[in-house]
Amino acid sequence: MGSGQVTSSVPSGTSEFQGKHVTVAGLGVSGLPAAKALHARGAIVTAVNDGDDARAREQAAELEALGITVRLGDGATLPEGTELIVTAPGWQPGKPLFRAAEEAGVPVWGDVELAWRLRGPDAAPWLAVTGTNGKTTTVQMLAAILKAAGLRTAAVGNIGVSVLDAVLGDEQYDVLAVELSSYQLHWAPSLRAYSGAVLNLAPDHLDWHGSMDAYAADKGRIYEGNKVACVYNVADPRTEDLVREADVEEGCRAVGFTLQAPAVSQLGVVDGILVDRAFVENRQKNAQELAEVSDVDPPAPHNIANALAAAALARSFGVPAQAVRDGLRAFKPDAHRIAHVADIDGVAYVDDSKATNTHAAEASLAAYEPIVWIAGGLAKGAEFDELVANSAKRLRGVVLIGADRALIREALARHAPEVPVVDLDRTDTGAMLQAVTEAKRLARPGDTVLLAPACASMDMFTNYNQRGDAFAAAVRELGA
Known part of the structure; x- marks a missing residue:
């Protein structure tokens, strides 16, 4: 972990943007507030957008x-x-607009970069979270812990609340819990978080980044200039590698989280207790009890890891142990994240529609046994051999739906040939009821029917929320 003197960005007022020609690329959640903020500061703003639908015309x-x-x-x-581009995070670096900007020497910022530069002199520090999976849950847990400590905070960023709105709004915060995607980090070169965490790394969005190395490098930007702690996943050595490569403030520490007993400068689990050996006096010999595993909802392994990461960030900000426990008890997960729907005839039905990639699905599958797995959708270039090989022993049966289900079926044939597979040749929304009906037929008392698709939903549904709702509705119909 490198050490260097980091200078905070000077907060920008009207003068920096007065009369400056700024192009805002993309409307939506980030583009609209960016255009308004720049215009209010005297910039000459042109907003450009690929789409021309009713929503875009309204904006x-x-x-x-x-x-x-x-x-x-x-x-x-x-x-x-154009003298500056402020882009929506999803716009790919290879777009013609950005190539033209590079040739013209025009800098490109994201909305997070703009928010960082527009912070006031007494701005709240940022506790920042990224990773392939678990970001939203971890940030929500973190916000719950900070609130339990009596701090004024909000969960913002990639979570659906514009960080720009939070920075420029009237409400005063003590600290912000900030979820950052790899897209947002790519376009945020001067961001310097108080503490940052990379939860995990698995292939995702490679069509956007171009390679796994580029994707990991953008995730690693969250550690640049950290002041107190770079939080990494002990079980994912690549996250620790990113810490080593980061240039941080003097005194910033590497802090690991693990589902095992923690070493010095780590948080971990001992006999069902979440414990801290990083932010305690004499951490060579002492550990602080934070919470019980049963305080985490749901107590699936990957969710306990999320809780430990959130606790590490909160503890880096001086939050007492009791607030960690109280915050975790108060936290309730969003819908479609390993959500228990019902028990029917001794079989549990669990909705993890949010498991839209193989890494998330593997974590979900690791939480149950035996499982009737409902999977499939849009693969987005993913491969399924590792997922199936690692999960095969847990599978009672599999029901496949969606456009790219053949990829999963072929992986099952290679790595779990004895597992019964029902391949539903349907991509209509109504296929979910048939999928749940087939899963019920395969399941035995004590099993879990798990929707963890390992794929995106847009071949059959508007989004993963609609897919999860369809699953829950089908389960309720079955149990009626």
Whole structure:
């Protein structure tokens, strides 16, 4: 872990942007507040957007009423005179707009970078979280812990609440719990968190980043300039490698979290207790009890890891042990994240529709045994051999749905040939009821029917929420 002097970005007021030609790329959750904030600070703003649908036109009208120029259906051309681009996080670096900007020497920021630069002199520090899976849950746990400690806080960022709105809003915060995607980190070169965590790394969004190394490097940006702690996953050595490569403030420490007994400077689990050997006096000999595993909802292994990461970040900010316990007890997970739907005839039905990639699905499968697994959807270039090989012994049966189900079926044939597979040749929304019916037929008392698709949902559903709702509705219909 490198050490270097880090200088905070100077908060930017009106003068920095007055008269500056700024192009905002993309509308939506991040683009709209970015365009408004820049316009309010005297910038000459042009907003460009690839789409020209009803929602985009509605947002365009809102900006045009302020005097902001909007170009819909043309996100490829660099507007003349552009001196800075502020982009929505999902826009790929290889887009023609960014290539033109690079040739013209125009810098590109994301909304997170803009928010960081627009912070006031007394701005709340950021406790930042990234990773392939578990980000939202960990940030929500962190916010619950901070609130239990009496701190004014909010969960913001990739969680659906614009960090720009939080930074520029009227509400005063003591600290922010910030979820950051690899996209957002890519476009945030000067971000310097108080403490940061990378929960895990698995292949994801490689079409956007170009390679696993590039994806990991963007995740690792969360550690740059950390002040107190770089929190990493002991079970994922790549996260510790990113800590070693980071340039941080003098005195910043590497702090690991593990599901095993913790070593010095780690948080871990001992006899069903979450314990801290990082933020205690004489950590060579002492440990602090934080909470019980039963305080974590649900107490699945990957969710306990999320809780430990959240606890590490909170403890780095000086939060007392009791607040960790109280915050974890108060936390309730979002829908479609290993959510127990019902028990029917001795079989548990669990909705983890949020498991949209293989890494998330493997963590979900590791929490139960035996399992009738409902899987499939859009693979997004994923491979399933490792997932199936690691989970085969837990499987009672498998029901496959969705456009790319053949990829999972082939992996099952290679690594779990004895497991019965029902392949539903349907991609309509109603297929879920048939999938749950087939799963019920395969299951025995004591089993878990688990929706953990390992795939995206858009081949059959609007999003993973609709997919999870369809599963829950089918289970209820079966139990009626």
